[in-house]
Amino acid sequence: MCGIVGYIGEKPASPFLIEGLTKLEYRGYDSAGIAVYNDGNIRIEKSVGRLSSLVEKIDGEPLKGCLGIGHTRWATHGRPSDLNAHPHTDCSGDFVVVHNGIIENYLSLKEELIEKGHQFHSETDTEVVAHLLEDVYDGDFEEAVYSVLSRIEGSYSLVFMSKKHPDVLICAKKENPLVVGLGDGENFIASDIPAIINKTRRTFILGDGEIAIVKRDSVAIKNRRGVPIEKKVFTVNWNAEAAEKGGYEHFMLKEIHEQPKAVKDTMRERIKKDGSGVLLGELGWTSKFLGSFNKVYIVACGTAYHAGLVGKFYIEKLARILVEVDVASEFRYRNPIVDKNTLVIVVSQSGETSDTLAALKESKRLGAKTLALTNVVGSSIAREADQVLYTWAGPEIAVASTKAYTTQLILFFMLALYMAEIKNTLQPARVKELISLLKKVPAQISETLTDVEPIKTFAKRYGFNEDVFYIGRSLDYDVALEGSLKLKEVSYIHAEAYASGELKHGTLALIVEGVPVIALATQKSVYEKTLSNIKEVKARDAVVIGIAAEGDEELSKYADHVIHVPETDELLIPLLTVVPLQLLAYYAAITRGCDVDKPRNLAKSVTVE
Numbered sequence: 001m002c003g004i005v006g007y008i009g010e011k012p013a014s015p016f017l018i019e020g021l022t023k024l025e026y027r028g029y030d031s032a033g034i035a036v037y038n039d040g041n042i043r044i045e046k047s048v049g050r051l052s053s054l055v056e057k058i059d060g061e062p063l064k065g066c067l068g069i070g071h072t073r074w075a076t077h078g079r080p081s082d083l084n085a086h087p088h089t090d091c092s093g094d095f096v097v098v099h100n101g102i103i104e105n106y107l108s109l110k111e112e113l114i115e116k117g118h119q120f121h122s123e124t125d126t127e128v129v130a131h132l133l134e135d136v137y138d139g140d141f142e143e144a145v146y147s148v149l150s151r152i153e154g155s156y157s158l159v160f161m162s163k164k165h166p167d168v169l170i171c172a173k174k175e176n177p178l179v180v181g182l183g184d185g186e187n188f189i190a191s192d193i194p195a196i197i198n199k200t201r202r203t204f205i206l207g208d209g210e211i212a213i214v215k216r217d218s219v220a221i222k223n224r225r226g227v228p229i230e231k232k233v234f235t236v237n238w239n240a241e242a243a244e245k246g247g248y249e250h251f252m253l254k255e256i257h258e259q260p261k262a263v264k265d266t267m268r269e270r271i272k273k274d275g276s277g278v279l280l281g282e283l284g285w286t287s288k289f290l291g292s293f294n295k296v297y298i299v300a301c302g303t304a305y306h307a308g309l310v311g312k313f314y315i316e317k318l319a320r321i322l323v324e325v326d327v328a329s330e331f332r333y334r335n336p337i338v339d340k341n342t343l344v345i346v347v348s349q350s351g352e353t354s355d356t357l358a359a360l361k362e363s364k365r366l367g368a369k370t371l372a373l374t375n376v377v378g379s380s381i382a383r384e385a386d387q388v389l390y391t392w393a394g395p396e397i398a399v400a401s402t403k404a405y406t407t408q409l410i411l412f413f414m415l416a417l418y419m420a421e422i423k424n425t426l427q428p429a430r431v432k433e434l435i436s437l438l439k440k441v442p443a444q445i446s447e448t449l450t451d452v453e454p455i456k457t458f459a460k461r462y463g464f465n466e467d468v469f470y471i472g473r474s475l476d477y478d479v480a481l482e483g484s485l486k487l488k489e490v491s492y493i494h495a496e497a498y499a500s501g502e503l504k505h506g507t508l509a510l511i512v513e514g515v516p517v518i519a520l521a522t523q524k525s526v527y528e529k530t531l532s533n534i535k536e537v538k539a540r541d542a543v544v545i546g547i548a549a550e551g552d553e554e555l556s557k558y559a560d561h562v563i564h565v566p567e568t569d570e571l572l573i574p575l576l577t578v579v580p581l582q583l584l585a586y587y588a589a590i591t592r593g594c595d596v597d598k599p600r601n602l603a604k605s606v607t608v609e
């Protein structure tokens with residue numbers, strides 16, 4: 001995610017651009033920039049780091065002019081730097097663009113433009129758009145934009161500005177949000193409503209494929225062929241704080257609901273067009289080298305560790321390589337058996353967790369090759385590791401990690417498929433089948449999010465229990481661990497997860513009448529055993545909330561309640577079963593009046609030991 005703003009009117013543009021970007025920093029904050037037109041020229045100022053670095057940079061020399069655009073970045077292509085910060089221009093400086101999203105075919109377009117003599121300065125996908133505009137422009141700005149949009153593939157919200165046409169800003173929207181704020185003698189553009197809510201509450205919320213031709217006293221909405229579209233004005237009735245959360249009450253709920261898009265974005269560009277395999281070209285290792293490791297260690301903390309447990313299952317099951325998983329705070333002091341034939345994968349949403357960073361450095365000291373799975377481009381862990389694979393979940397603000405977890409699972413699944421192909425451990429038909437199912441996951445997560453009422457009811461009914469147990473076997477156990485952590489950290493309920501086969505070795509002593517037990521039962525190979533464990537706890541009068549795949553009619557014979565998730569391969573079902581557990585934790589925290597986004601004693605990124 002990134003934050004975009006634009007202004008056209010009679011007042012100086014710069015104050016709104018900076019104020020608007022401040023309101024959008026939750027969308028990305030690794031670098032920022034603004035461009036303002038004045039007297040035939042466009043001045044661009046940009047800076048790596050938080051928005052405050054840009055403000056400092058232009059302090060004392062405000063940009064003059066009443067037409068401008070701005071951007072606060074969450075890097076996907078190209079590390080955070082002054083050069084990679086937006087806005088980006090063409091060779092001549094006549095055209096300036098800001099972008100949120102991913103241009104999937106930017107490499108082929110860049111090669112084509114370089115052959116035509118275009119000079120590039122950044123590593124970003126966005127800069128290609130500015131040069132493409134220069135390349136096709138023949139005097140008609142709007143037509144040139146349509147031509148550009150017909151060439152680029154991927155997701156985008158774009159704002160174009162030109163010193164040849166200082167009376168207009170042109171916006172285009174596809175899969176990433178963009179709104180136009182309607183003023184009096186002035187108009188505003190932003191990725192999200194918080195940036196404009198103090199200026200106007202009358203907006204056009206652009207739809208996919210829609211273009212806005214924004215002048216100071218008019219806004220025309222058209223489709224990508226230039227055909228005008230009748231658009232209704234949307235009047236915003238949120239307060240500013242609610243707007244930052246996209247209308248959700250908390251960032252945690254917003255980020256739970258962002259998972260379909262986060263998962264889709266993380267898959268983007270990484271699946272072969274014919275569905276026959278995955279593309280992890282960003283891994284700078286040859287297949288031969290990646291195939292040479294005889295052992296994998298996965299090291300992480302908290303939720304990232306839980307994702308690592310699922311990653312172990314995937315890599316062992318699909319690529320048949322031995323995998324060990326360890327929490328970073330243990331691994332770093334364990335004198336682990338690691339050598340040049342070991343691949344150590346560290347997982348970290350923030351890329352700054354000190355235990356994980358220390359484990360990474362220890363691994364390198366011991367001679368291992370290291371790969372980081374992280375959500376923050378240019379983070380300490382991203383820079384320290386030999387190779388990096390990014391989740392593209394966008395900033396995760398809530399302390400409780402949700403969309404980071406599901407995108408980590410997706411990345412692990414694709415990595416396991418990639419390694420399986422190298423090791424030749426899967427039939428091509430099985431690879432195609434798994435990829436076809438993988439592509440359906442975003443929609444299935446959306447489906448899982450449609451009916452939250454039963455979960456709200458459970459949260460109200462059991463939210464004041466002081467003990468809750470989660471049980472499962474195989475991958476269900478790994479998800480149970482994540483579900484129990486979610487409940488613990490946001491609702492302060494003492495929740496514990498157990499491999500359900502372990503109950504009789506002690507925990508069963510704690511199962512008394514009325515204690516809630518969340519039982520995950522999706523893994524066919526151990527389904528009957530899980531049912532037996534559910535009967536064990538029911539025999540002690542526990543209340544069982546079952547989590548099952550659609551079509552499972554058996555579980556409801558033993559569980560008090562059952563939540564079904566869409567049917568899919570049992571390898572992929574953790575991406576679905578975790579969602580009701582995230583929602584259960586969220587609504588239990590609401591029931592108990594907890595500070596959901598900032599739970600007591602916890603920090604979003606644990607940068608101390």
Ligand code: AGP
Pocket residue numbers: 301302303304347348349350351352353356399400401402489603604605606
């Ligand atoms: C998870 O909800 C917690 N916020 C916490 O366990 C977190 O996963 C852990 O601190 C690791 O953070 P990281 O992914 O940024 O390294």
